[in-house]
Structure formats: structure tokens, C-alpha cells
Amino acid sequence: MRPTRARHAVLWLTVLAYLITYMDRVVIATAAPVIEQEYGFTPVTMGWIFAAFSISYALFQIPGGWLGDRFGPRRALTGVVLWWSTFTAATALTWSAGSMMVCRFLFGMGEAGAFPIATRSLSRWMLPSERGWAQGVTHAGARLGGALTPVFVALLIVQFGWRMPFLVFALVGVAWAALWFWYYRDTPREHKSVNASELAIIEGALGAGKARVSVPWRRLLSNPRLWTLSAMYFCYAYSINIFLTWFPKYLHDARGFDIALMGLFASMPLMAGVIGDLLGGWASDLLVKRGVGLKMGRRIVAVVGFLLAAAMIPLAAAIVDPVPSILCFCVALFGLELTVGVSWAVTLDIGGEYAGSVSAVMNTLGNSGAAIAAAVTGYIVSMSGWFAAFSVLSVLCLIAAVLFLRIDASRKLVEGEMQT
Template identity: 40%
Template sequence: MTESVATRQRFLLVLLLFLHTVNTYMDRVCISAAKGPMQSDISGLSDQMMGYVFGIFAIGYALFQIPAGMFSDRAGPRLALTIVVIVWSVFTALTGAVFTAISLLVVRFLFGMGEAGAYPGATRALYKWLPAKERGIGQGIFHSGARVGAALSLVVMPALIDWIGWRWTFVANGFVGLVWGGVWWYWYRDSPSDHRGTNQAEVDLIATGIAEQQSTPLNIPYIQIVTSANVLLAMFQYAASNITFFISITWLRPYIEERWGSQAANLSALPLLVGAVALWLSGTLVTLLHKQGMPVLSRRIPAMIGFALGAIGLLLCTQTADSETVWPLILCFSIALFGVEMTLSPSWALCMDIGGDRSGAVSGAMNMVGNMGAALSAVVFPYFVAKVTMPYFALETGTANSFFVFAATINTLAMLAWLFMNPLRPLRELSAGKLRLRLASFAVMIVVVIAALIYTNFLMR
């Protein structure tokens, strides 16, 4: 059987997971849009407490990345994602029922815990349904939903809050998630061969495409995989991309509003839409290069181009501080975000390549460390604006130029990291002593990451 006669159910899977990520970010960003009316209604919800509410989500989300990934690998994405989506959708809806700041902290922690399984579970589902040559475009489309969801939230959520109130807005978002969970349970199957819509040609196509790039034997322990050079470098570069990306959904809008006014701040959604386009183009490039017989370069080249563009765009942003209009900054930051978004498809495809049947847990580890980059950017951005100067780029405080240089430097280091990342590099079995040492080192790394998240989200506020 040839690919031309195979069914296309795997493409419907990618579409369903695209809607999944749209939902995740609409649920996350909703609370930012509802901040004002929530503070008016909820007892004790000061600005500092609201910062703790934002931070407690990040802690819950990071803490449960690896456990949620392991659960997805063992239980299968059908059951795992159904449970994950129901849990976070329930706590999204319950956000609309809180009346005290303490209860809001508890609900948002549990919401973060639930959402922790969203990406590892989806990555495991994509691994089971996509041949290696299609992982890039699949991941690109999948992750672009987050950018579309974030951009939509900047427009839709304020209007919805004005229409039905902030409490019912959370309930509505939770209901959407429950509907998606029901559709997922009904439609998805853990094995393509069990799906009534797939024919044998598609089943064979998927199985052959997975087997031809099965780089990690099943007898290699998880701790050895997750502490390999490939995965450690993947963690670093993913944190680097998040340092730039999370500015677009945290500080970019208020920074623009302070310097160019509230009307200009509405343009802060444009870089997110540009980022969505980058994900599609990068995913296509990953797929095309892999089909040309370049499995390693199909991951490396798009990522390195992306980080190079990210660094260039950020350095160009330093030349826009004195502009009379916001458009130069929007253009330059869009270049930067386009670049770092190009790195997502190869990053998550690499986790699928290396992790195999444990791709949920491997991608969860990468995402956990990536959240440290997100938390770091949210905290250090205002510090750089208010405190940090440097020759040529930031002669005085009050602009984000020093942060842009910092982020550009990190992007450059991440670009160099990809020179040493190879999804086909074989892993040899280690002795029990070396495994114990790696386990201890990995435990220390987790403690450091969680401590850094707690410090940046709570003690530095």
C-alpha cells in the first residue's frame, strides 16, 4: 500500500490537538483579563496577592510536568488527556466561584497541576500517530494553537467579561474544555489500528515511520535518557526560548502602554500571530528536510535559524526606544518572536525522537525547565527596565534595551547548543553506580528549578 491511498485520520488528530492548545491558553490568559473586576469582588486580592495567584499556577504546572508525562506514557493519551482536561476545566470553572484570595490560590494551584499534563499528553499522542517525517509540521500546528489562543484572549476575554461578568466567563471556559474532553474520549484511540477511521495503509505508514527513527532502546532507563546531553541541552534551549516568548504575554502590553499609550498597546497581539505563522513554517521546514533524508539537520537547522533571528530581532528592538510610534518595536519584536517560535517544532520533535514510548515524560522534563525561563523573564524584565544600564545599548534606565540584550545573548547560546544536539546519538547502558549518580544529580536539578520558581514567583515580588 502506498501513502497516496492511506487515510488521513492523523491530520484530524493534529487539528483536534490544535484546538486543545487554543483552549489551554484561553484558560490561562483569562485571569489576566479579569484581574480588575476580580480584585473588586474578592476579599484580600491586592496586587501583590494577585502576583502570588499568577505564581502559584506556575508552581503547580512545573511540579507535575514529569508525573503527568509519566502518567500519559503508562495510561495512554486517551485516558490521560481526558482526565487532565476534565481536571483543569473543573478548576477553571471553580475560579469563578471563589470569594477569598486564599481559596483562589488553592484553585489556581490545582488548575496548574491539571494543565501540567496538557503538552506531555499531547506529545505522546502525536508520537503514536505521526511518522518521524511528519513530527515537525504536526508539532508546529499543535503549538500554534497556543499563540492563537493567547492572541484571541487579548480581544475576546475582555469583551466576554463585559457581557456576562468575570465569574461566568470562567464557567464558560471550563465548559469548552469539558466539551473538548468528551470529543477526545469519543474520537481518539491510543493505537491508530484501533481507530475505525484509519485504513491499513495509514496504520502501516505510521508504524514504518516510527520504527525508522527509533533511536532509544526500551531497556535504557528513563533517568539516563533525561540526563543525557541531548535532553539537558534541550532543557536549556527551551528555557531560552521562553525567556523571549513570555514577555509577549506578560510585560509587552503594559510596557507599550506606558511608553506609547493604551491604543498602541492593542498592537501587542500582533507578534503572537506572527509567532503562530512561524510555527507552521518551521514545522513545514522540519518536515521537508526530514523527507530529504536529513533527520538530524531537520531538527538542527530550523532551530538554529530561529534562535539567530530571535537574537537579531531583540538587538533591533534596542534601536526603537526613542521612536515616536510603537510600530518599529512591534516589527522588531515580531522578528524576535518569529525566530524563537521557529525553535518549538524541532524542540518537541526532538523529545519524540529521543523519548519514544516515554516521550511524554521526556517532554515534560523539558517543559518543566522551560518554565523556569518563563518565570525568570516575567520577574527580571521590570528589574532590567528600572535598574540595568549598559554601554551603547542602554545608557540610562527606563527602557527595555538591557533586557533585550540579555535575551539576545541567551538566544545566541541556545543557537550554539543545537550544534551538539543529535536525536540519533545512541545511548549505551550505564552501570548501576553511574545511574544512581545521575538520579541524584537530576533530583538536585529538579529541586533547584522548583526553588528558583518559588523564589522568582513569590520572594522577589
């Protein structure tokens, strides 16, 4: 009997979820210049509005991952998407800096569960040899959402004002939540579309698994390898968050682009990042399949990506001509995004049944970096300029490359057995 491909349908539904998370997240970055003008916000105030999301996003990573592990991804992911879609729409109703900060904080609470729960949803479906590609393509979906959103948001703002994009994208999230709850099941054995052949392939590689597990938090949190992984992701998340929050404003203020050109050029590096997401996960899995092993298969791709980003970011910021500068930023984002699918594949490799919680810890520390980036960049730019702000990213990418040299994806955090 030819195996069905229900696991691939699950993967593409997850890709769509990642795309929606970044669509909803990036709307405010593109709308920021118009919001600042309407309310008279300073860059520092706008930075704290950005940071309100990042702070709650970091704080609620572990609770979000626990929800997925404890109650199963079907119910948990449906719930968090409905929650954040509600506050995406509510952003359009805010009337001051304080109300916007509160709304973005509540929005971040919901989005915090997205990646850990989605990672848990894939842990029972994707084969070990498919994980790098799966994480690469899901994060490519996220970057694609981030890349396309500025263009559409700019058009909606020109036609209808800055509030309309928040309402439109909220409806997209609600529609996805309904589709997910209808199609997804917590284990392949529960899914009617999985035939015996595909079930044998999945369970032969992963075992039967459990829809819900009890998380051994003490054993996970006492393992230094989890903190090395998380520190690496801190460096990554600080860096990528500059491009998701501050980059459109940089193009508007430092490069002098109007709202339409700003949306276009803000999208270009993120589109290059989409290619990096796809290539990074694919290359890592290819190395694993060719016998390099999980340890080196994950490590080689990530270290190369971080070093490329470290070299290109300051060069891009220093170039005066805007077009070559944007091209260098594209190369930098390509390198940075080579690493992200690999990083999340490692959470599956070493987390196993507890991948949701492991990824939540990694993403908590990572998004602490994102929150710091959102808040302090306004101060750095005000005191030292944009080149200084981008130089911080280069240093962090170098640190991340060094940390990844200490990450071994072949050793599980809890069981301790070696993987091939």
C-alpha cells in the first residue's frame, strides 16, 4: 500500500500558521511612521510599544509550550491563535501610547505559544530526516509573511488608514484557527487520513508517542546544553527583531524613503531570508542523510550563516548608496536565516517528546533578546546613530557562531541516548 502524505498536509498548515504570526506581528512596524505622526510619539515611545509585545512574548513562551505538551497542539494552538487575533483587531481601537502598549502586551501573550506549540505539533509527525526541512519551510513561511506584509499594509494604509490592516489580518487568523481544529490531530494514529503504510513509517521512526506528556522540568532546566542553545537564540532573536520592528523606520528616517518605497525595500531582505530558511533546513537534512550526523549536519550550516550575517550587516549600514546597502542587507538576512530552521530542528532532535517545552525555553531567552532590541534601539539610535545599532547585531552574530560550536544535536536532553 502506498503511504499517504497526511504529515505533509500538517506541515503546510503549520507553515500557514507561521506566516500568519508574522503578518500580524509586522503590521505595526509598517504602520509605525503613520502612528507616530497621528499621536506625536517619539522614537523612544515607539520602542516601548514594540517592546511591550516582545516582553510578553518572552514571558509566556514556557506557559505556551506547556499548554501544547499538556493539552495537545490541536486545542492549544487553536486557542492561542484566536486570542492573538482578537488583540490584533483590538490594536485598531487603541487611543494612546498606554492603551497600545497594553494591547500589544496581550497580543504577545497569545503569539508566545505559537512556535512552541507548533513545534510540538510536528514532533509526532515529522521524521528525523525531515525535521531540518520542516523547520526551514515553516520559518520561511514566517519570513514570507514578514516580507509580504509591508507591501500590503502600505497599500491598505494609503487607501483606508492605519487601522484597517489590523482588522483584515485578524480575520485571517480566525479562519486559520477553524481550519486547524477541523483537520489536525495530536497523533497520526488519531487521524483518519493516515493509512497503515504512513503510520508504520512515522511510528517506526518515532514510536507511537503520546498526545499529552508530563514535562520533567527539573531535568530539562538543569541541563547546561539547553542554556547554551537558548543563549545562541538570544543573539539570533535580538538581530532578527531589528529587521522586524525598526528596519522600516530606518529606511524612512535614515534613507528618506516614503511609505510606499519603505514597504517595498523593507520586504526585500526578508524575502532573501525566506531563501535562507529553505536552504538552511534543506542543507542540514542533506548533510544528515549523507552520513555527516546530526551534530555536524546542524552545526556547519548554522555557523556559516551567523558568520555571513556578522560580516554583511555593518557593511550594509556603512554604504551610503541605498540600493547596494539594501542588497548587502539581503545577503545578511539570507545568512541569518540559514540558522533558524536548524536551531528549531535541534529542539526536536534533543527535546523529543518535550520539544514544545524545550523550544519554549529557547524562545523565552531568545525573545528576551528581542524585547531588549526593541526597547534599547531607540536609545542607541538617539545617542549614537543607526550604524552603532547595526554594529551590535554583528557582534551578537559572532557570539552565536561560537555558541553553536558547543551544541550537539545528537544527544537528547532527558534520555541521554545518541542519535544517528
